[in-house]
Amino acid sequence: xxxxxxxxxxxxxxxxxxxxxxxVLISAVIxxxxxxxxxxxxxxxxxxxxREIAGLKAIxxxxxxxxxxxxxxxxxxxxxxxxxxPTTIASLNILSHIAEKTAQYNCHLLFxxxxxxxxxxxxxxxxxxxxxxxxxxRFKEDDIRxxxxxxxxxxxxxxxxxxxxxxxxxxxxxxxxxxxxxLAETGNIAGAIQIAGTDSTIQLSFFxxxxxxxxxxxxxFAASGYLSGDRSIMASIRAQDIxxxxxxxxxxxxxxxxxxxxxxxxxxxx
Amino acid sequence: MTRKxxxxxxxxxxxxxxxxxxxQHPTARNLNLTILNDYFQIIFAFTLLVGxxxxxxxxxxxxxxxxxxxxxxxxxxxxxxxxxxAIIWGIKGDxxxxxxxxxxxxxxxxxxxxxxxxxxxxxxxxxxxxxxVQATILLAAALIMLLSRSTIGDMIADQIPQIADWIRNYxxxxxxxxxxxxxxxxxxxxxxxxxxxxxRTWLGGDK
Numbered sequence: 214x215x216x217x218x219x220x221x222x223x224x225x226x227x228x229x230x231x232x233x234x235x236x237v238l239i240s241a242v243i244x245x246x247x248x249x250x251x252x253x254x255x256x257x258x259x260x261x262x263x264r265e266i267a268g269l270k271a272i273x274x275x276x277x278x279x280x281x282x283x284x285x286x287x288x289x290x291x292x293x294x295x296x297x298x299p300t301t302i303a304s305l306n307i308l309s310h311i312a313e314k315t316a317q318y319n320c321h322l323l324f325x326x327x328x329x330x331x332x333x334x335x336x337x338x339x340x341x342x343x344x345x346x347x348x349x350x351r352f353k354e355d356d357i358r359x360x361x362x363x364x365x366x367x368x369x370x371x372x373x374x375x376x377x378x379x380x381x382x383x384x385x386x387x388x389x390x391x392x393x394x395x396l397a398e399t400g401n402i403a404g405a406i407q408i409a410g411t412d413s414t415i416q417l418s419f420f421x422x423x424x425x426x427x428x429x430x431x432x433x434f435a436a437s438g439y440l441s442g443d444r445s446i447m448a449s450i451r452a453q454d455i456x457x458x459x460x461x462x463x464x465x466x467x468x469x470x471x472x473x474x475x476x477x478x479x480x481x482x483x
Numbered sequence: 484m485t486r487k488x489x490x491x492x493x494x495x496x497x498x499x500x501x502x503x504x505x506x507q508h509p510t511a512r513n514l515n516l517t518i519l520n521d522y523f524q525i526i527f528a529f530t531l532l533v534g535x536x537x538x539x540x541x542x543x544x545x546x547x548x549x550x551x552x553x554x555x556x557x558x559x560x561x562x563x564x565x566x567x568x569a570i571i572w573g574i575k576g577d578x579x580x581x582x583x584x585x586x587x588x589x590x591x592x593x594x595x596x597x598x599x600x601x602x603x604x605x606x607x608x609x610x611x612x613x614x615x616v617q618a619t620i621l622l623a624a625a626l627i628m629l630l631s632r633s634t635i636g637d638m639i640a641d642q643i644p645q646i647a648d649w650i651r652n653y654x655x656x657x658x659x660x661x662x663x664x665x666x667x668x669x670x671x672x673x674x675x676x677x678x679x680x681x682x683r684t685w686l687g688g689d690k
Contacts (some may be wrong), residue, residue, distance in 0.1 A: 224571055227507055227508045227509060228507075228508070229506050229508045229511065230505060230506060231505055231506055231507045234504070234505045237504075237505075238505055241501075242670055244668075245675060248671065248672050249679070252679075252681060253678075254677075259548075295521070298541045299669070299670035299673040299674050299677075300666075300670070301678055302673055302674075302682070302684075302685055303669070303673050305684055305685055306609065306682065306684040306685075308625055309684045329527070329530035329532075329533055329534025329535075330526060330527060330530045330605045332530070332533070332534055333530045333534075334685060335535055336686060338685065354537075355537065355540065355541045355544065357532030358538065358541050359533075359535070359537055359538050360538070361538075363588075363592065364592070365591075365592040365593075365595035365596050366588075366591075366592065368595050369591070369595045372595075373554070377551065391596065391599060394599060394603060394606060395595065395599060395602055395603045397606075398602040398605060412666045412669075412670070413671055414659045414662050414663060414666075417662065419606060421610075422606045422607070422609060422610035423609075424605050425611075428664035429662060429665075430662040430663075430666045430669065431665035431666060431668060431669040432659075433669065434666075434669025434670065434672065434673050435669065435670070437676075437682060437684065439671075441601075443681075446676060446682065447679060449672045449675070449676055449681065450672065451572055452672055453665075453668040453669065456668050456671075457664065457665075458489075459670065460664060462530050
């Protein structure tokens with residue numbers, strides 16, 4: 214303890230708060246207040262609905278197709294993410310809904326992943342979904358499996374699963390990198406109905422070309438509220454629209470300001 | 484209670500990391516690194532063990548059932564051989580571990596990566612069919628981009644690289660930024676939902 218205090222005393226005097234990050238803090242506080250207000254405000258929760266998202270609406274159809282064909286459903290969250298990433302959490306939310314459906318329809322669900330932490334969380338999520346559906350006996354822990362942490366090893370493993378098992382439906386939802394097109398095209402060749410979504414704008418273009426439905430940008434994050442119908446979650450999605458309007462107003466103001474005062478740069482976040 | 488404790492830990496660490504972002508103080512930076520590197524490494528190490536056990540179990544079961552035996556056998560041998568080579572001879576430049584890595588693993592990874600070239604061609608062929616006005620615009624933009632990145636583009640017209648740069652810097656960039664803003668806001672609300680406990684799917688559900 215004494216050693217720690219001595220070390221602390223020897224640390225050069227640096228302010229605890231980095232003033233250069235003040236604009237970020239203000240923006241973050243505004244965003245947090247809006248999200249929390251819309252989430253907890255009862256009035257806000259009662260008044261709106263989410264537009265139809267084709268990719269999420271097709272989930273039921275995709276699982277139904279797999280059940281009718283007696284073929285598995287393959288769900289993978291991509292190689293690019295880990296459990297700290299909001300995209301992975303959003304993906305696991307969708308997985309929970311899909312697992313509940315596959316449990317009800319007695320359809321085989323496969324979940325290969327590159328990350329053992331994601332595997333552990335996904336096993337828990339799927340187990341709970343099967344229990345919620347009332348078919349815990351249908352849950353097989355080995356279906357939620359770790360393949361490898363190597364990017365192209367993972368791509369080869371999932372590609373192999375698709376080629377050998379010919380899943381009727383494939384869900385590619387999460388953070389994808391160069392493996393995205395390898396998986397999507399293999400799925401396409403296998404004749405599977407494919408629903409994809411990612412937070413990588415580069416990989417989105419590959420998914421749009423190779424998959425039947427693609428969740429673009431925020432749609433992936435809205436899925437949880439859309440599928441569960443939870444009013445609190447749906448209300449928090451409304452906050453995104455309010456924040457978008459604020460950002461648009463900010464950008465238009467900055468553009469006009471820059472037109473009349475080219476040397477000004479108060480809107481630049483450093 | 485099994486849900487409450489992880490929820491509290493999640494909210495506490497989420498809040499701490501958020502606050503630490505706004506500080507350059509050495510103590511704050513050290514704490515940030517400790518949480519992001521050390522704590523996560525500990526969790527990863529334990530779950531890796533679970534992952535490897537699951538991997539071996541899945542492959543051994545499939546081997547027993549007689550499904551694609553050769554693949555499963557190679558996978559299991561690989562899992563045991565690589566750590567053994569590393570423990571016995573180390574991982575230096577001329578060790579057997581590095582030989583296997585450079586002469587077997589790297590070429591195999593390069594092979595899978597190389598498949599991408601063929602998949603890009605087949606996906607482009609499907610995606611660039613002029614079936615509608617939008618698809619025709621996409622096809623025209625793709626054609627200009629392809630020409631601008633090859634020497635033939637300059638030979639046809641000097642303006643082709645300029646048009647390609649304009650497409651990349653304005654319409655394409657505007658669309659990408661719009662998507663990125665949506666993703667950023669989506670990430671923000673998802674993180675907040677997890678921190679305040681509205682979103683509990685990652686814990687297995689509501690119960």
